[in-house]
Amino acid sequence: MVLTTKGEMDESLLEKREGSVDNEIEMTTWVEYWLDGELVHRSAHVTLKKPVTFGGEAAAFA
Amino acid sequence: MANTQSMCTSFMKELMLAQHQFGSSTITSRTSLTAPTTDTFKAALYFASATVNAATTAYSVTGEVTNTSGSGYTAGGVTVTNATAPLSTNTTATAGVAYWTPSASFSWSALTVTTAFDAVLVYNSTQSNKAVSVHTFGSQTITSGTFTLTMPTNDTTNALLRLSTT
Numbered sequence: 001m002v003l004t005t006k007g008e009m010d011e012s013l014l015e016k017r018e019g020s021v022d023n024e025i026e027m028t029t030w031v032e033y034w035l036d037g038e039l040v041h042r043s044a045h046v047t048l049k050k051p052v053t054f055g056g057e058a059a060a061f062a
Numbered sequence: 063m064a065n066t067q068s069m070c071t072s073f074m075k076e077l078m079l080a081q082h083q084f085g086s087s088t089i090t091s092r093t094s095l096t097a098p099t100t101d102t103f104k105a106a107l108y109f110a111s112a113t114v115n116a117a118t119t120a121y122s123v124t125g126e127v128t129n130t131s132g133s134g135y136t137a138g139g140v141t142v143t144n145a146t147a148p149l150s151t152n153t154t155a156t157a158g159v160a161y162w163t164p165s166a167s168f169s170w171s172a173l174t175v176t177t178a179f180d181a182v183l184v185y186n187s188t189q190s191n192k193a194v195s196v197h198t199f200g201s202q203t204i205t206s207g208t209f210t211l212t213m214p215t216n217d218t219t220n221a222l223l224r225l226s227t228t
Contacts, residue, residue, distance in 0.1 A: 003172060003206050005131075026199045031207075043207030048214050051161075052195045053224040056074055 002033050004040035009033075014040065025050045071158030074225040075150040078162060090189050100147075101188035105168045105211070106139030110178040114196045118183065121191035127179050132206075134173030142168070142184065151218050157228050161221030168211040173204045182211060184222075195223055 001008045014033040021028045026046050033041040076082055080089075080098065092098035104121070108114050112125025121138070129135050143166035150160035168182065178201035184194040202209065214220040 005174070005206050021200055028200055028202075030202075032205075039205055041207050042203060042205040043209065044202045044204060045208075045210045045212065046199045046202070047212040048197055048199065048222065049220070051214060051219075051221055051224050052197065053226055056225055056227045058227075 002041055004033060004035070005038075006035070006040055009035070009040070066155040071150040071152050071160055071227070074158070074160035074227075075148045078148040078160060078223075078225070092188075100144060101186050103142040103144060103164070103194065104139050104185055104187045104191075105142055105164075106137075106183045106185070107135065107170075107175075107179050107209075108181040108183060110180040110201045112181065114181055114183050114193075116196070118193045118196060120193050121183060121185040121187075127175050127177075129174060130176040131174045132172060134170050134204075135175060138187070139182075140168055140170065141187075146216060149216075153218070158226070159218040160225040161216065161218060161223060163213050163216035163220075163222040165213075165216075167213060169208065170204075170210075171208045172206065173209055174206055175209075176203050176205060178203055197222070 002011050002014060014035055017032040017034065019030050026049055028044060028046045030042065030044040032039060106121055107127040108125050109127055123137055126137060127135050142164045145165035148160055148162040150158060152158040180201040181196055181198045183196050186192045186194060213222060
């Protein structure tokens, strides 16, 4: 069963479309379910790959 | 042996644990000043049209994701699961990394947001919602679905937050 804009529906009644993006920033997968040309479900799963980094430095005495 | 100039890596970790204070500041009282409890961090999503960046100082509802329908998203976002304290590692005599990653994914279910969003703000809800970091990703919309942000591996090169010297 799939949660859709029309409530829970059997997956066999729906057209399933999937995709993914994999680059230096993220790895993302998504799945959509369509019913008679209408998007009724879309989920996405993003894995973050680019950390936020702060640099640190100790000053030298001249 | 020789002394080598560098910021101590453990010091960077201690900053993340608020074990150092170089000037006066106002913070929300913790249980004890000698053994403070861990603050609560939260993660909020922002529309692609919003402006959250390095200049963001605190969580704001301005530009935050709202539900197109239903109630899958709550203002303020979700509480960050924080089971692992910051860690630090020296890589050379002059370089090291302190790092931290939430210990579970951020996830919203039964969500419908049909306006594109592309950022999450991590902030400290215990300390007046002070901003911690902004992380961006490709624009997404969700329809009666689940949106999950999976955390990277918590190590010196991939952790979500890294303090480093080189």
